[in-house]
Amino acid sequence: MNDMTVVEKTVETQRTKIAARNxxxxxxxxxxxxxxxxxxxxxxxxxxxGPSGCGKSTFLRCLNRMNDTIGTCRVTGDxxxxxxxxxxxxVDPVQLRAQVGMVFQKPNPFPKSIYDNxxxxxxxxxxxxxxxxxxxxxxxxxxxxxxWNEVKDRLHSPGTxxxxxxxxxxxxxxxxxxxxxxxxxxxxxxxxxxxxxAQVEELIDELRENYSVVIVTHSMQQAARVSQKTAFFHLGNxxxxxxTGQIFTNPEDPRTESYITGRIG
Amino acid sequence: MTDHNQTPAEGDAPKRKHGASLLQLTxxxxxxxxxxxxxxxxxxxxxxxxxxxxxxxxxxxxxKGLGAFQQTFVTLEVALLEDKLDKNGNRDIEDIKKxxxxxxxxxxxAAMETKVETLGIESALKGKDMADxxxxxxxxxxxxxxxxxxxxxxxxxxxxxLAQSRVDGYLxxxxxxxxxxxxxxxxxxxxxFVDQLIEAGTVKKTFNLAFILGADAxxxxxxxxxxxxxxxxxxxxxxxxxxxxxPIGVAASIYLExxxxxxxxxxxxxxxxxxxxxxxxxxxxxxxxxxxINYMHLPTSAPLVGGLVLTLMTLxxxxxxxxxxxxxxxxxxxxxxxxxxxSKMQSVFHHVLPLAAPGILTGTIIGLAQALGETxxxxxxGMVGFIASNAPDSIASGLLSPNxxxxxxxxxxxxxxxxxFYERAWGGIIILLIFLVTMNTLAVILRRRFERRx
Ligand SMILES: Nc1ncnc2c1ncn2[C@@H]1O[C@H](COP(=O)(O)OP(=O)(O)OP(=O)(O)O)[C@@H](O)[C@H]1O
Ligand SMILES: [Mg+2]
Numbered sequence: 001m002n003d004m005t006v007v008e009k010t011v012e013t014q015r016t017k018i019a020a021r022n023x024x025x026x027x028x029x030x031x032x033x034x035x036x037x038x039x040x041x042x043x044x045x046x047x048x049x050g051p052s053g054c055g056k057s058t059f060l061r062c063l064n065r066m067n068d069t070i071g072t073c074r075v076t077g078d079x080x081x082x083x084x085x086x087x088x089x090x091v092d093p094v095q096l097r098a099q100v101g102m103v104f105q106k107p108n109p110f111p112k113s114i115y116d117n118x119x120x121x122x123x124x125x126x127x128x129x130x131x132x133x134x135x136x137x138x139x140x141x142x143x144x145x146x147x148w149n150e151v152k153d154r155l156h157s158p159g160t161x162x163x164x165x166x167x168x169x170x171x172x173x174x175x176x177x178x179x180x181x182x183x184x185x186x187x188x189x190x191x192x193x194x195x196x197x198a199q200v201e202e203l204i205d206e207l208r209e210n211y212s213v214v215i216v217t218h219s220m221q222q223a224a225r226v227s228q229k230t231a232f233f234h235l236g237n238x239x240x241x242x243x244t245g246q247i248f249t250n251p252e253d254p255r256t257e258s259y260i261t262g263r264i265g
Numbered sequence: 266m267t268d269h270n271q272t273p274a275e276g277d278a279p280k281r282k283h284g285a286s287l288l289q290l291t292x293x294x295x296x297x298x299x300x301x302x303x304x305x306x307x308x309x310x311x312x313x314x315x316x317x318x319x320x321x322x323x324x325x326x327x328x329k330g331l332g333a334f335q336q337t338f339v340t341l342e343v344a345l346l347e348d349k350l351d352k353n354g355n356r357d358i359e360d361i362k363k364x365x366x367x368x369x370x371x372x373x374x375a376a377m378e379t380k381v382e383t384l385g386i387e388s389a390l391k392g393k394d395m396a397d398x399x400x401x402x403x404x405x406x407x408x409x410x411x412x413x414x415x416x417x418x419x420x421x422x423x424x425x426x427l428a429q430s431r432v433d434g435y436l437x438x439x440x441x442x443x444x445x446x447x448x449x450x451x452x453x454x455x456x457x458f459v460d461q462l463i464e465a466g467t468v469k470k471t472f473n474l475a476f477i478l479g480a481d482a483x484x485x486x487x488x489x490x491x492x493x494x495x496x497x498x499x500x501x502x503x504x505x506x507x508x509x510x511x512p513i514g515v516a517a518s519i520y521l522e523x524x525x526x527x528x529x530x531x532x533x534x535x536x537x538x539x540x541x542x543x544x545x546x547x548x549x550x551x552x553x554x555x556x557x558i559n560y561m562h563l564p565t566s567a568p569l570v571g572g573l574v575l576t577l578m579t580l581x582x583x584x585x586x587x588x589x590x591x592x593x594x595x596x597x598x599x600x601x602x603x604x605x606x607x608s609k610m611q612s613v614f615h616h617v618l619p620l621a622a623p624g625i626l627t628g629t630i631i632g633l634a635q636a637l638g639e640t641x642x643x644x645x646x647g648m649v650g651f652i653a654s655n656a657p658d659s660i661a662s663g664l665l666s667p668n669x670x671x672x673x674x675x676x677x678x679x680x681x682x683x684x685x686f687y688e689r690a691w692g693g694i695i696i697l698l699i700f701l702v703t704m705n706t707l708a709v710i711l712r713r714r715f716e717r718r719x
Contacts, residue, residue: 064604066600066603094607095606097606108600120602124611125606174601178605
């Protein structure tokens, strides 16, 4: 692990934002997530790492109930957001998703204008009273997405006409426009070149000031660079969870060690 | 040992697996290439045969049908005599209407005699035989004109009357002196007379708008028959199909594709929709007869019933194409919408449906085009064999009063004995094909224009 420089970060302990207790996920008969307990802190970047198919995306999608759209998927256990069970019968997943935003692996802007992409969330949630307020939200979100300067002159050209990296930053801007408390990112840089990746990583670090960010990544360098906490999944189990520095330099579990040194994966 | 001298390096070069040299084709490669060449030749031949058929089809249709768009007219100056048409002289419309078409026959005969006199044509024919080269429709045309313009009584007005179908056929080359040997409708002397009139410019073949816009006519007057009214019948049926099949089909597809749970019930529904698309259209016809006419007592021959039957037939097509275009919208778009907190319905109506719309529209147009050309179900609900002689005067009567439809009209004409109707059937096919080709072109253009943009 000599090539992996873990940026020294002061890991102040933060409030718990999301707490998962004994979470199990099944796709039909197959058991995809096995008894996972994890606490995700506020104003912290938490990275999920692990070999392909170990259930990172599955667990991430539980956190905003995107799994509800998959007919065969069944979730047991409790996931608490600010102490409230998000799988409670009274919870409308639509309301939950406004608070727990998501950025997907493949950039997926709507085939609409850049402005409309960002304005869509605020519009459906009624966050702006008038056009001026909406304009303001759009600008603020695009600035947070670190893409404002590139698109400010062509807000009304289609979002699908941007480059891959720009599209992903647009998607991040779209996600932050609804003022979520938590931002889930499933391999947000897997379709990006190193420059765009660096931009997105920088962005994630900035987002940490306001949000709790959970990022799934296959790049251990990336996890080391951007996260404060890291969770290592293997075959549906949460093997190890702790401060990023500790996971990468001094893992407790032999499986974690073999994964980060490249022996399983 | 000569061998050895020719290939001195035999021992050094390793024996190559796929033949000795790249510059030399192996037998295997040659066989493969030959097979490929053969296959390409078959393909080109198949396309050639297809194109040839198309050319034959189009030339036949155009060749046989184009004549229907031209008609022979006879120009006469008619003196609208007051003592024959309005004896009382007070222009009372009810009095004028009392004069039947028989009352107009002498007026036309007189006009014909005058014409012959002024042109100085010598003919052995009697006045009645001369007037017989006109259509039986001529008197009716004249009567309609007088009823519409009673103030013209007493004047002399120029009319272009339809010539009867044999004369029309003579001008189009369909009728010859040999072919009429046993024909009661026309004699060789009359044809000589027609020749004289042609020379004088009184008998002329011109474009016939009435074929496109006019009504059907009875067996005795093929020259007066037109497609117009049955076109309206088709139009009203298509309105019914569009108004019912599009919303029902799209709503059903959206529900099935986006909301319905995946279980045995939806599976059964899905299989059945695909099966319905393959059900012969005549089955829908008999269903329409049983349900809409016998049970619900809707009027026979009405475009409303025709539209309902065609709706049943078109629904599966629309549902299948709508579902296909909904499926073609990438799931990432739905995820994106749900991810920012849109509800399922918002994600469908704000994002998925607009992207699927061109596909839905294309499918609908193709479904409509199919329905437009459908004849069999109309047989059973009485839209075939009906003489569509009156244009509907309102939307309600357009839907409810008996009418025919374009393909039914064509079938009807093709069935009648007189060859003049046969020509009109081909002409009708040209009109129908123009509609179908236009609709399909529109569908292709839509598909091209809105090709996937994500
Ligand atoms: N929609 C689904 N239906 C059934 N099984 C699924 C579904 N999605 C995922 N799985 C299964 O659940 C397990 C976990 O998948 P998941 O997508 O969470 O893995 P992952 O850790 O995100 O992998 P990757 O790094 O390749 O994205 C896998 O075995 C996968 O086959
Ligand atoms: Mg994944």
